[in-house]
Structures are given as structure tokens and as C-alpha cells.
Amino acid sequence: MLTTPERIAFLLLALASLLLTLRGVRLIVRAIGRGYGRPSWGVFLRRVIPVSLDILLQRPIFRTRPLVSLLHAGVFFAFVFYGLVNVLDLLEGFNGYSTLHASGVASAYNLVADLLSVAALLGMLGLLLRRFGLRPFRFNRAVFLLPSVRFGISRDSAIVGGFILLHVGSRWAGQAVRIAESGRPDWSQPTASLLARLLGGLDAATLAVASHATWWLALGLILVFLPYFPYSKHIHLFMAPLNLILREEKPLGRLEPPVGNGQLGSARLEELRWYQILDAYACIMCNRCQDVCPAHGTGRALSPAALEINKRYYLNRNLNRFAGGTTSPPLLETATSRAAVWSCTTCGACVRICPVGNRPMLDLIDLRRSLVFAGDELDPNLQAALESLSRYGNSFGKPARQRARWARDLPFPVKDARKEPVEYLWFVGDFASFDPRMQENTKTVAQLFHQAGVDFGILYEDEWNSGNDVRRVGEEGLFELLAEHNLAVLGKARFRAIVTTDPHSYNALRNEYSALGLDVPVYHYTEVLAELLERGQLRPSKRLQAVATYHDPCYLGRYNRITAAPRRVIRALGLELREMPRHGENTYCCGAGGGQIWMDSGGQERPSEQRIREAIALGEDVRFFVVACPKDMAMYSDAVKTTGYEQRLTVIDVARLVAWATGLIELEREAAPVSE
Numbered sequence: 001m002l003t004t005p006e007r008i009a010f011l012l013l014a015l016a017s018l019l020l021t022l023r024g025v026r027l028i029v030r031a032i033g034r035g036y037g038r039p040s041w042g043v044f045l046r047r048v049i050p051v052s053l054d055i056l057l058q059r060p061i062f063r064t065r066p067l068v069s070l071l072h073a074g075v076f077f078a079f080v081f082y083g084l085v086n087v088l089d090l091l092e093g094f095n096g097y098s099t100l101h102a103s104g105v106a107s108a109y110n111l112v113a114d115l116l117s118v119a120a121l122l123g124m125l126g127l128l129l130r131r132f133g134l135r136p137f138r139f140n141r142a143v144f145l146l147p148s149v150r151f152g153i154s155r156d157s158a159i160v161g162g163f164i165l166l167h168v169g170s171r172w173a174g175q176a177v178r179i180a181e182s183g184r185p186d187w188s189q190p191t192a193s194l195l196a197r198l199l200g201g202l203d204a205a206t207l208a209v210a211s212h213a214t215w216w217l218a219l220g221l222i223l224v225f226l227p228y229f230p231y232s233k234h235i236h237l238f239m240a241p242l243n244l245i246l247r248e249e250k251p252l253g254r255l256e257p258p259v260g261n262g263q264l265g266s267a268r269l270e271e272l273r274w275y276q277i278l279d280a281y282a283c284i285m286c287n288r289c290q291d292v293c294p295a296h297g298t299g300r301a302l303s304p305a306a307l308e309i310n311k312r313y314y315l316n317r318n319l320n321r322f323a324g325g326t327t328s329p330p331l332l333e334t335a336t337s338r339a340a341v342w343s344c345t346t347c348g349a350c351v352r353i354c355p356v357g358n359r360p361m362l363d364l365i366d367l368r369r370s371l372v373f374a375g376d377e378l379d380p381n382l383q384a385a386l387e388s389l390s391r392y393g394n395s396f397g398k399p400a401r402q403r404a405r406w407a408r409d410l411p412f413p414v415k416d417a418r419k420e421p422v423e424y425l426w427f428v429g430d431f432a433s434f435d436p437r438m439q440e441n442t443k444t445v446a447q448l449f450h451q452a453g454v455d456f457g458i459l460y461e462d463e464w465n466s467g468n469d470v471r472r473v474g475e476e477g478l479f480e481l482l483a484e485h486n487l488a489v490l491g492k493a494r495f496r497a498i499v500t501t502d503p504h505s506y507n508a509l510r511n512e513y514s515a516l517g518l519d520v521p522v523y524h525y526t527e528v529l530a531e532l533l534e535r536g537q538l539r540p541s542k543r544l545q546a547v548a549t550y551h552d553p554c555y556l557g558r559y560n561r562i563t564a565a566p567r568r569v570i571r572a573l574g575l576e577l578r579e580m581p582r583h584g585e586n587t588y589c590c591g592a593g594g595g596q597i598w599m600d601s602g603g604q605e606r607p608s609e610q611r612i613r614e615a616i617a618l619g620e621d622v623r624f625f626v627v628a629c630p631k632d633m634a635m636y637s638d639a640v641k642t643t644g645y646e647q648r649l650t651v652i653d654v655a656r657l658v659a660w661a662t663g664l665i666e667l668e669r670e671a672a673p674v675s676e
């Protein structure tokens with residue numbers, strides 16, 4: 001079909017395009033290679049097939065936004081199939097090979113190409129309409145953005161969208177032209193045949209020119225676009241699968257030690273790990289992470305999406321120099337702000353929701369580490385909490401011997417697990433031990449264990465804070481100190497399993513301490529309560545006929561997927577459970593994690609207040625807001641007051657409900673609307 005000059009022009013253009021593209025790709029590989037560590041190709045081999053299947057089925061994308069995902073799927077499937085289409089069209093241009101009016105397999109190919117062309121065009125038009133018509137991607141004003149980003153995102157979307165429309169549209173129109181030239185419809189290409197009808201009046205010379213023009217627009221355009229490809233968001237087509245395949249297979253709740261010699265953390269792009277740089281290239285700029293971020297949702301300066309997008313645009317603009325080894329400016333000048341870094345609750349929602357496997361939260365923790373290491377001025381309350389932790393082993397600044405004072409009020413002695421063997425070693429946690437508002441709950445749990453005949457004991461003053469939030473604040477040295485102490489004490493005690501009332505401690509014990517050598521089962525108290533109820537060791541004598549909603553703590557529901565046990569307990573008591581829209585692994589953060597509970601909220605709205613409104617919206621008959629975390633108890637007891645819903649909604653620990661149903665305690669105000 002092509003003339004000889006056209007063939008020569010195409011080959012020269014292809015050569016130039018490939019050389020320029022390869023240069024861009026080489027620079028990106030070098031840029032990613034500047035990060036710490038190296039990918040594990042063993043992981044690649046293990047994960048390549050299952051992850052590729054997931055991607056082919058578009059599972060990560062379909063987790064949210066079904067309509068947008070459908071549009072994306074149309075474009076994606078067309079893109080995959082167009083790999084074959086482009087090769088065959090190339091053959092058609094160079095040696096006249098054609099599937100027009102073909103039968104058998106070739107006609108099936110024609111049909112798929114025809115339908116996917118229309119799907120891609122409609123999908124792309126829908127996505128562009130959404131991006132430019134509805135403008136769903138807004139960052140709140142406090143969010144730091146590089147000047148190039150605001151305009152760059154729109155420009156990039158317009159170029160990529162325009163390319164797809166022109167490339168696919170030209171190929172589709174080209175088929176219509178060839179059908180019109182042949183003088184009869186090709187029903188294996190139904191939509192192109194319909195378009196060909198409109199071209200029926202054109203003379204042969206015009207159709208011949210149109211045939212060449214559409215071929216060049218479809219295939220020549222690829223060569224023009226290719227060198228831009230490594231700098232466009234389209235590169236996610238390769239980087240996102242790579243990111244998903246090479247992702248470390250370790251729990252979300254286990255952090256890696258800081259990079260560098262000593263405990264430096266990461267202040268600059270090249271001080272991140274390789275996969276944190278890859279994240280910037282995998283990002284599809286969908287803002288899903290921002291939508292679920294409790295810090296952004298309450299107007300704070302943090303947007304995990306902006307962090308990744310800023311990284312990408314910094315790299316795009318400085319790729320030559322960065323790949324060449326030049327020291328980059330601090331991330332606090334190019335990617336995010338100090339206020340954003342200290343707003344993160346480490347809830348993990350951004351990591352869970354990201355369809356391409358990005359982990360912006362890890363960048364924020366590494367930045368915190370670098371700030372703490374550099375002696376940056378911290379929030380005074382946080383500073384005070386860290387000092388208390390290093391001095392007393394707890395954040396309350398109380399002498400260690402006061403840790404188990406709550407146990408003195410019990411009518412039975414609580415075993416000392418340091419001195420005698422127990423079945424369950426109860427790691428109580430700071431809040432449950434020291435906060436006067438939580439101690440009633442703690443005593444209730446002890447009474448329930450006692451009533452059910454559970455053999456349990458505690459570590460008394462030798463239990464120190466688990467360090468879960470200390471590590472996420474960036475105080476790695478203090479985390480090590482706390483973990484070493486607790487591990488040494490646990491190492492001397494004799495027990496079968498650990499149970500804890502605190503999801504943060506649960507995460508540290510199960511994920512962080514296990515990496516440091518702890519090898520015992522760890523349970524959350526709701527798991528133990530569920531078993532005791534199901535085995536008949538706890539027998540409810542009353543049924544609580546009321547409607548309740550349950551809040552999944554991030555470190556229990558999302559990090560460790562313990563979502564069923566608390567619900568089993570609630571249902572066993574006869575309560576009707578009504579779920580909030582965000583529940584289970586998709587829960588919303590209370591705002592206390594990542595050290596936020598020690599920091600000043602600055603008078604801004606807290607995520608816990610939004611959460612209470614979410615529960616209120618479930619209906620007037622929802623009476624109980626059930627929690628299973630001492631920090632949640634503190635956060636929501638405050639939030640229900642500050643939002644003015646104290647009379648409508650009762651925040652209550654799940655253990656209190658069990659204790660009431662089993663006749664162990666009386667609930668006063670809480671019990672009033674509940675019939676037995």
C-alpha cells in the first residue's frame with residue numbers, strides 16, 4: 001500500500017523515534033536505580049502470572065469507581081489488542097497484507113478490533129469529559145504542588161487522550177475507507193462498515209489519499225508519540241504492572257528499617273528505596289488515595305496523590321541531571337510540605353486503595369525519620385510524649401509501677417506472667433493501662449477472662465509501650481529500645497499466646513516483633529471473646545435488642561484483616577449490626593494513629609468527628625457506636641461530645657456489651673433504650 005518514499009520515511013522516523021525513546025527509558029531506569037535496594041527477581045517470577053491475570057481482568061481498578069473503571073477497561077482492552085492490530089496494519093502498509101473481507105480466524109480478529117476501537121473511543125471520550133468537564137481532581141489549598149503540576153496534569157491528560165482518540169480513531173476510519181474502496185460492507189467490521197456508508201459518495205482518488213492519510217495518522221502518530229511516552233502518564237502501562245509484580249510480599253504493618261548508614265531516613269529522592277521512586281512512574285494520577293485520606297478529608301495539607309505527582313514532575317523536569325547522579329533538593333521543597341508529613345495518621349488507606357500498588361505513606365514515614373534524626377523541632381506534645389516514653393516506657397509520663405494499678409480494684413488477683421506460666425499473656429497497652437477513661441474497660445476485660453476461666457497474666461511494670469506509633473513517628477532508635485526491652489521480658493515469660501486489647505500493640509507484636517524474632521500466636525481480645533462466646537465459656541443471659549454500628553480500627557481491620565471476630569461478638573449478643581459505608585478493610589481512620597493522638601489538632605476538624613456523622617447518618621435507631629480499641633474509645637468519646645450527638649449515640653467498648661449481656665456489670669445511661 002505504501003509508496004517507496006513513504007516506506008523510507010517511515011523507517012527513518014521509526015529509527016529516530018526508537019533512539020529517542022530508548023534514551024528516555026534508560027534515564028528512567030537509572031533514576032529508579034538511584035534508590036536504595038534492588039528488586040528481587042525471585043519475587044518477579046513468583047508473582048508475574050497471578051498479577052498479570054489480575055491486571056488483565058482489571059481487578060485493582062474495579063475495586064472502586066465502577067463506571068470510571070468500565071471506561072478505563074474499554075481503553076485498556078483496546079490498548080492490549082491494538083498491539084496485534086498495529087503489527088498487522090504495519091504489514092498491510094509494507095506488503096499489502098489485509099484481513100478485509102476475510103473469513104474464519106481473521107474475521108473474528110476483525111470483529112474484536114472493530115468493537116474494541118469503538119469501546120476505546122467511547123471510553124476515552126468519557127474519561128476526558130470527566131477530567132475536563134467535571135474536574136474531579138482538586139487538591140485542597142493547603143496541599144503543596146510544584147508550579148508545573150497544576151498545568152502539567154491537564155496537559156498530560158489532554159496529550160494522552162488526544163493521542164488515543166487520534167490513533168484509534170484514524171485506524172477505525174481507515175478501515176471504513178478501505179471498506180468503501182472495496183465497494184461492499186465487511187460485516188466482520190460492523191461499525192467501520194456503517195461509517196463506510198457515509199463515505200460511499202467519495203471518488204476513488206480521494207479514498208486512496210484518505211487510506212494513506214489514516215494509515216499515517218494511526219501508525220506514524222505512534223512514532224511521534226513514542227519519545228514523549230516515558231515522560232507521560234501513559235508510562236504507567238508498563239510501570240504499574242512492574243510495581244505490582246515486584247511489590248514486596250511483606251505485611252503492611254511491618255516497616256523496613258531506615259535507609260542509609262545509621263538512622264538517616266530519607267530527605268531526598270535518591271534516599272528513598274528504588275520502589276518508592278518507581279511509585280512516581282506507576283502513578284495514574286487518579287486521586288483515589290486522596291479521596292480516602294483522612295488528613296486531606298479534614299482539610300490538612302496532606303495529599304498522598306500530590307506527593308507522588310510532585311515526585312513525577314520533578315523527575316520529568318530534571319531527569320538528565322537526576323539520572324546522572326546530581327544531588328536532588330530536599331523532598332520538602334519538591335514533593336510535599338512539613339505540615340503534610342506531620343498530618344499523616346499512617347492509617348494505610350492510601351496504600352490499600354491504590355490500584356497500581358503505590359505506598360505514599362512510606363515516603364512520609366521516611367521523611368519523618370529524617371526530620372527526627374536531624375533534630376527538627378517537633379510538636380511540643382509529641383516531644384513530651386517521646387520523652388516520657390524514653391524515660392518511663394509509657395507516653396503518660398507515669399512511673400512504671402503504676403501501670404497495673406487498675407488491677408488492684410479487681411476482686412481477684414491477676415497473675416504475674418513474669419513469675420508463673422500462663423496460657424494467655426495479656427499485653428495491655430498504654431492507653432488501656434493508664435488512661436482513667438479506659439481503665440473501666442480494662443477491668444471489664446479482666447473480669448470477662450476471669451469469668452470464662454481463661455488462664456491469663458500480665459507483665460506488670462515490665463510491659464513497656466510496644467513502640468508501634470513511635471516507629472511511625474520516625475523515632476527508630478526509641479522503637480528499638482522499647483522493642484528490645486519487651487522482647488527480653490517476653491523471652492523470659494512462659495505462655496502459649498499473647499492477647500492484647502490494643503490494635504496498635506497487636507500490629508507491633510504480630511508484624512514488627514515477629515520480624516525481630518518473636519514467634520508466638522498473637523490475638524486481639526475480640527478474637528478471644530468471640531471464641532469464649534461460641535464455646536459457651538461466656539453465656540449471655542440477656543439479648544441486647546438494639547441497633548449498633550461498629551468501627552474497625554485501622555491497625556486491626558485494614559492492617560491485619562481482623563474484621564469478622566468483633567462482628568461475631570456483636571451478633572452473638574443479639575444486637576442488629578448496621579454497617580457504615582466505610583467498614584472492614586475499607587474503614588475510615590479515627591485520626592489517632594501515627595502519633596497523632598499525641599499531637600495538637602490545631603483546632604481543625606478531626607476525622608473522628610466526620611466518622612460520628614457517618615454513623616449518625618445510618619438512622620436515628622442506631623444507638624451504639626461500638627469500638628474495640630482504647631484509642632478509639634478516647635477519640636470517639638470526645639468526638640460524640642464535640643459534634644453534639646452525645647445523647648443520640650453511645651460510644652462503647654465491645655467488652656462492656658459482653659459484660660452487660662453476661663450479667664457481669666450494669667450499664668446505666670447506655671442501657672436505657674435497650675430491651676432485654
Ligand code: SF4
Pocket residue numbers: 289292293294295296302303304343344345346347348349350351360361364
Ligand atoms: S496513611 Fe492515611 S493519613 Fe497517611 S497519607 Fe495515607 S491515607 Fe493519608
Ligand code: SF4
Pocket residue numbers: 282283284285286287288289290304305308353354355356357358360
Ligand atoms: S498514588 Fe495510586 S491512588 Fe494515588 S493518585 Fe497515584 S495511582 Fe492513584
